Amino acid sequence: MTVRYLPMDARRLHFKPLPRAFYRRDSRAVAVELLNKILVGPDGRSGRIVETEAYCGSLDPAAHTYRGKTARNATMFGPPGHLYVYFTYGMHWCCNTVCGEEDEGIGVLLRALAPLTGLDAMRAARSKARRDRDLCSGPGRLTQAMGITGEHDGIDIVTGRDGFRVVDDGTPPPRGLAGTGRIGIRHAVDEPWRWYVPGDPNVSRH
DNA sequence: TCTGCGATAATA
DNA sequence: ATTATCGCAGAC
Numbered sequence A: 001m002t003v004r005y006l007p008m009d010a011r012r013l014h015f016k017p018l019p020r021a022f023y024r025r026d027s028r029a030v031a032v033e034l035l036n037k038i039l040v041g042p043d044g045r046s047g048r049i050v051e052t053e054a055y056c057g058s059l060d061p062a063a064h065t066y067r068g069k070t071a072r073n074a075t076m077f078g079p080p081g082h083l084y085v086y087f088t089y090g091m092h093w094c095c096n097t098v099c100g101e102e103d104e105g106i107g108v109l110l111r112a113l114a115p116l117t118g119l120d121a122m123r124a125a126r127s128k129a130r131r132d133r134d135l136c137s138g139p140g141r142l143t144q145a146m147g148i149t150g151e152h153d154g155i156d157i158v159t160g161r162d163g164f165r166v167v168d169d170g171t172p173p174p175r176g177l178a179g180t181g182r183i184g185i186r187h188a189v190d191e192p193w194r195w196y197v198p199g200d201p202n203v204s205r206h
Numbered sequence B: 001t002c003t004g005c006g007a008t009a010a011t012a
Numbered sequence C: 001a002t003t004a005t006c007g008c009a010g011a012c
Helices: A007-012 A027-034 A119-125 A139-146
Strands: A038-040 A046-056 A083-088 A092-099 A106-117 A165-168 A194-196
Touching: A027 A046, A027 A092, A027 A106, A038 A106, A046 A139, A092 A139, A106 A119, A106 A139, A106 A194, A119 A139
Parallel strands: none
Antiparallel strands: A038 A046, A038 A165, A046 A106, A046 A194, A083 A092, A092 A106
16 A cells, blocks of 8 residues: 655645736736646636736737727726636637736736646536647637636636636746747737747647 | 638627 | 637548
């Protein structure tokens, strides 16, 4: 009989919540620092954030908020530390962390997670994923795997009272990263506002 | 592994 | 008409 340490249980002891001030900054800074943080959801599901994109409001023609507040993007103009969830291509939900000051309309799109716990629940939610690296390797995939839909638009990810929160297990973001081009956009394609953990197999595109 | 294409509906 | 995507088919 062998006694083994359980890495996730050990890590859980060191989970620290991210304060709202973490998000109350430029979305490009937040996008870098969200790398290697952990998104925790219901049913024991969690994943390490390995790919992000910053959207910069009125500065950014690719941002939903570029032309101002609408019914769809209202959450992005609200207080930081909440989740902006939107529907696209008639099929997919994608989620952003709201950043900056209220009314700035800036945020960070979560593009990929490395699944950590609750893999069975993720697989059940994404029966089309043939390999575990396909569970959360894209903005529409990770919402499916974590169970995020339009019902979650506006939830608070700082307090965790709505079932989702982002925490820090002490793993720092990679250092010295360069931004790369964002994916799937037509405008502002030259702005290097996508970041990912180098070499992680769950990143959506290399 | 990669490339191209159709699905599918809210938004502006 | 466009879209901050995904999964499948077919080529290699």
